[in-house]
Every structure is written in structure tokens, then in C-alpha cells.
Amino acid sequence: MLIRIDAGDTRPLYEQIVLQLRAAIADGSLAGGDRLPPAKELAEAIGVNAHTVLRAYGELRDAGLIELRPRRGAVVVSPAPPRQHLAELARRFTEQARDHGLSASEIIDLIAEQL
Amino acid sequence: MLIRIDAGDTRPLYEQIVLQLRAAIADGSLAGGDRLPPAKELAEAIGVNAHTVLRAYGELRDAGLIELRPRRGAVVVSPAPPRQHLAELARRFTEQARDHGLSASEIIDLIAEQL
DNA sequence: ACCTATTTGTCCGTATGTATG
DNA sequence: CCATACATACGGACAAATAGG
Numbered sequence: 001m002l003i004r005i006d007a008g009d010t011r012p013l014y015e016q017i018v019l020q021l022r023a024a025i026a027d028g029s030l031a032g033g034d035r036l037p038p039a040k041e042l043a044e045a046i047g048v049n050a051h052t053v054l055r056a057y058g059e060l061r062d063a064g065l066i067e068l069r070p071r072r073g074a075v076v077v078s079p080a081p082p083r084q085h086l087a088e089l090a091r092r093f094t095e096q097a098r099d100h101g102l103s104a105s106e107i108i109d110l111i112a113e114q115l
Numbered sequence: 116m117l118i119r120i121d122a123g124d125t126r127p128l129y130e131q132i133v134l135q136l137r138a139a140i141a142d143g144s145l146a147g148g149d150r151l152p153p154a155k156e157l158a159e160a161i162g163v164n165a166h167t168v169l170r171a172y173g174e175l176r177d178a179g180l181i182e183l184r185p186r187r188g189a190v191v192v193s194p195a196p197p198r199q200h201l202a203e204l205a206r207r208f209t210e211q212a213r214d215h216g217l218s219a220s221e222i223i224d225l226i227a228e229q230l
Numbered sequence: 231a232c233c234t235a236t237t238t239g240t241c242c243g244t245a246t247g248t249a250t251g
Numbered sequence: 252c253c254a255t256a257c258a259t260a261c262g263g264a265c266a267a268a269t270a271g272g
Contacts, residue, residue: 039256039257040257054257069257070257071254089208090229094226096178108226108227170260183237186235188238
């Protein structure tokens, strides 16, 4: 199985799932287009509730790493064309920064600090 | 009560709550430092489950509009010093962009396009 | 320094809705 | 139309954190 829950780990179950799936995507063992198991199925396999898996999937979707659609399941986003998603994130970020009164150059600086 | 659920509305309950609280913050009827009612209390007042309110609160926290802490409750962020939150958002954004292979200058460009 | 009550946080189980292949 | 799989919502339980005594 792709995922293993560590009962001794203090982190929440959903977060453990998120981290392991993130890692699998990062190191290539999950590639773009690959389909994750249905939430219910994975949940049974690793011994957690389906909600917990769905919550993890939801976080990965919010992070832009997978897409979720009914019946189709959870599909890893192909690494090439998530540019649109990144642009959307950039838009939301700049919007918030402007809401808080930052100027364009301040926003750029804020990003530059992280690089 | 601050919030009213419209059963005829097709939008999810948690989203209705989010939108109304957002509006209240935007128009000043909720100001920085104000404390929202405990989730359980608000839930009972408007006739939904406490989980549903907590989910709405969580979204507002992710949006940087409120802070949530056990026992302290949900407090509206003062509009002045959310700089730390913006830095956190910037960090997450740049991290994602890097995950997708963008260089530092490409990330800056992406932000600049939005300004 | 300790205890208690309050409030968020996580997780489970279940039910029902919604979209889609 | 049907089966599948995510989405929302309910209810209950317990854990974790913290404000206040």
C-alpha cells in the first residue's frame, strides 16, 4: 500500500496521508494522470474513516496537486500545465495583499523574501 | 443573530455562513478584535450542526480574516497587522510554484502579472 | 503550580445529495 | 437509467489547548 498510518505519530491522520501522498508525487512514484484509490477503498485499506481520506484529498486539491471529480476519482495533476492554477493562486494572493494595503513593490518584496 | 440560513439557497450551509461573516467584516459590523460566538452556540442559534459552523470558521481562518484558538474562540483579525499571515501565504505560494519547477524569476513574473 | 471549564480540533459512523461515466 | 465516487451535513465521542480561578 502507498500509505501507512503511524499510530505513534502525533500528527493528525489526514495530515499523515497528505504528507505521504505529497512525497509520492514529489519523488515521482505518483505521476501526472495517475489515479488515486477511491477514498472509501483507501480508507479501508489503511484503517481510517473515509472522511479522513476525503479530507486529505481535499487538501491536496486545494494545493493544486490533484483534481477531484465524482465518479472519476482523484487524479494527479500533470506537472506541465498547472500554470493556470498558479496564476489563480497568484491572483488571490495579490488581491489579499492589496486588501491589506500593500503596494505593488511591497508585494514583490514579500515574495522575494521567500526565495 | 448575525447569521441567517436560507433553506432555499442552493449553496452549502457552511458557505452561506462564510459569506455572511465576510460581509459583516467587510462592512464593519464586525471589527478587528471582535469575538465571534462559540461554534456550538452559533450552530444552535441558526439551527445547524456545530461542525458546519466550525468548517465556516476554518475557511475564514484560512482566508486570514479570523484567528481560531481553543478556549479563546474565533476573533476577527485586526486589519492592521496581518503581515505575518501574508508572509505565510507568500511562503505557501512560492513553495507550490517551486514544486512545479518555476524558477525565482518566473515566480516574481507571475506575481508581477497580477499587479 | 494546579485545577477546571470552555472551545477548538480530530475522528468516527451514518445518511443523503450531486455529478458523471 | 444506473452505479460510482465525491460533497455536504448530521450526531457523538474524545483529545488538545488555554483562560481563569
